Amino acid sequence: MKSIITKIKPYSDIPGPKPLPILGNTWRLLPLIGQYDVSDVAKLSSLFYQQYGKIVKLSGLIGRPDLLFLYDANEIEKVYRQEGPTPFRPSMPCLVKYKSEVRKDFFGKEGGVVGVHGEPWKSFRTKVQKPILQLHTVRKYVEPIEMVTNDFIQRMTQMKDSNNEMPKDFDNEIHKWALECIGLVSLDVRLGCLDPNLSPNSEALKIIQAAKYALRNIAILELRFPFWRFFPTTLWTKYVKNMDYFVEICMKHIDAAMERLKTKTVKNENDLSLIERILAKEPDPKTAYILALDLILVGIDTISMAVCSILYQLATRPEQQEKLYQELKQVLPNNEPLTPEKLNQMLYLKAFVKEVFRMYSTVIGNGRTLQEDSVLLGYKVPKGVQVVFPTLITGSMSEYVTKPQEFKPERWLKSNIEEKIHPFASLPYGYGARMCLGRRFADLEIQVLLAKLIRSYKLEYLHKPLDYKVTFMYAPDGELKFKISKRNE
Template sequence: MGRSLRTFAAYTQPFTVKNARHATTGCPFSKRQRSQIAPTAELSEEIFSNAKPYSEVPGPKPIPILGNTWRMVPIIGQFDISEFAKVTQHFLDRYGRIVRLGGLIGRPDLLFVYDADEIERIYRREGPTPFRPSMPCLVKYKSEVRKDFFGELPGVVGVHGEQWRRFRSKVQRPILQPQTVKKYVAPIELVTEDFIKYMENARDVNGDLPHEFDNDIHRWSLECIGRVALDTRLGCLSSDLTSNSEPQRIIDAAKFALRNVAVLELKAPYWRYVPTPLWTKYVNNMNFFVELCSKYINEALERLKTKKVTSENDLSLLERVLRSEGDPKIATVMALDLILVGIDTISMAVCSILYQAATRLKQQEKMAEEIRRVFPDPSKPINYADLDKLHYTKAFVREVFRMYSTVIGNGRTLQEDDVICGYHIPKGVQVVFPTIVTGNMSQFVSDPEEFKPERWLESDGRLHPFASLPYGFGARICLGRRFADLEIQILLAKLIRRYRLEYHHEPLEYAVTFMYAPDGPLRLRMIER
């Protein structure tokens, strides 16, 4: 850990916002009823003329040559990347509701905005092709290293502008349609049943799951995504899986690709100019993904050639994309993006949800009661309509995402000058919406330190709709969110109905890899109900 973060010991998870500075920023939008600019209103010349200059936005001061990049350097730096969720909280406490982190070598300034009304306004005013803060390493890989493969259709992850719009328009209809998702209830339930059998056999004499259970959750997640994106069972839940097996190599490659994004992008970007060891391994990992997806897409294409199809309902998601577009590369890139982002994101979210369930037994019992009521016969297959009745269970998940947001923040790269919290912000700045903090601010959520799933089912109390957005918002909302929700709901419905989860070890702190999740062995105890 960097030196200064040792002074952050008072901050424990979840974040609680105390003594946050309000007046220093002059933000006029701290209360919805006081907002001076409507969410979709155009900014007038008068608003720009009255705005403070960008140079006055508070934040850590850069030093000559090294800027603020030195703060992320091991040993001498202040900030440990794994503690970046705490760093975002520190920025709010130290500087206020808008914070500029400039002087980052090789990348634009980061502007942290801790006001849900401003976040809403930025989201609602964006055009049809909003720019997310890019992943320069993935951009370089898709547009330069493997331009021969990606060409003009590089996917949706790390892609922006017209290329992003064109590709998304080709795949979003089959991915986002509820009828497509419904087709995967039975396959995901089958994968989940196999996973629970695996869990039953993996327990020790006390009923505790193994130290590496988080990796087992990755195996379940990959098996689900493989079934959706590649139309196949990858064999991830085999009891004799080796470290060199294809499923484990996929998991390791996905973890490496995502978990080193922050290292590649926040530290000195030498990899842009010379092939550093980390960059070389990143490229090799990505090449492995491309080869793997191409192999399974080609197999699916061959099966489709001989498949008897009477209607579109006979087709899987992958087959619908292959048939409608006629280009297997589109299906390959779609699968690549779903696997690359989905494995670690869903796995870390599930780790957090199960840990919170095991340490909040009262709420877990409420879930179990609801699940037994909706699914009284455990031998009867799950159907989509009944999953929709799990109101409290879904509220529990939302509350975990609010207090322990798996994605620590969303953001946008400004495509034009804007006025944010009273400051004139120039085009090109990368605006960060730190969901992990805003979801725990009393200005936007009533009693944010209280874990209360019921808040999502009640109309009273403060709950700003833009304080906690686990999947983002607008045109760039998570493309695979319906499948992520489906997998999580089926797992909880099957597992919590049959087993009581407990945790009897040292409490786990949360840390950032690429996601925000419990850090340490997830040794849950499974007890038959």
């Protein structure tokens, strides 16, 4: 027993960039003079691993706890499994400030799930989790999401140029599709984002811009020196204005949904949409307002960046795309409408998506703030430290995944038993009680889009290969000028 205790090394021994007196490590993240480019957090995370190994401490960050990067799937598993009933994900301090200080009047005691912790998080999540994750709620959305997606694909055919290529800002169009989907799920409304003649003052375009603005600036607001904590910087003031706009939009559409519900004939729960279920159970519409806000805040950029990445991989991997097409032809011989049963048969499609997430994880890492003192990789780590799980790196480590540099969707198929994949090396949606609340909808939206698009069109990318980069999410950096060609059968 004694020998084990003496082996535990002190926290101060954990390797990492050395903080400078007074400035700490924040200077490394400051624009211009900083050593690291925070606009590419993926490179930073990979650099730390190469320089320091499986555990790396970034300490002395002004205004925030130490960050501890952990590149070990067994230890990541340990942290997840010990996280207790109210896991603490250290995300979005700006949203925390907005919800708990700036608009405390509105959010009150139960401010939703994103950026909320402890009992208030648990109580809110318990209220909304069941309807959101229930399979029969999600099944109801196959048809509406297919309709949105059909409109999107039709729009793609109108957008293509004389070379049958998408415009250079095609990622914006994907954003519009994502917003149209999230509008259906969280606000019960078709926002009309796919209208080809969207006016610059339209609500849909304003929401897209607001969402983009809020999310893309989070890395800057949160990782660089947090001036906004001390006084309202220009970026912070704009952030607050944007958030206020979201709140307003959510209230407007949820109020309308509530009015419709009053006159709706309901025979059983299955007649209700997700938001109607919440409204039927919770007399105070605030739960629905706040839920809608949270879903919109995290459900647009995540899904649209994931789709940019998945489409890019499909377009640049003709062999795998052909396999997917053959599967789709078999499941949908007459290109018939989708059903949950048909989606269930698309095993290669799901494996392809998992493989993209493993090699190019859209959310490059997850994390937990330790709520108890712990021992990680032989070091004592005090509670309060923010442990980062760099999924993007661990998903490509050969000790956890067989031949990780090979892009091989088949590794995810059950028949492939010789493939090694550590269950905690690649977790695109996180794990445990705090796992992604929108994952079933995210999967559904991705599956519907791929099934509809690849069943009818061949997708190519005939330009210089793109690098991946993190703005907020990890995605190809550049113009997604995909070429689409109609398939004959």
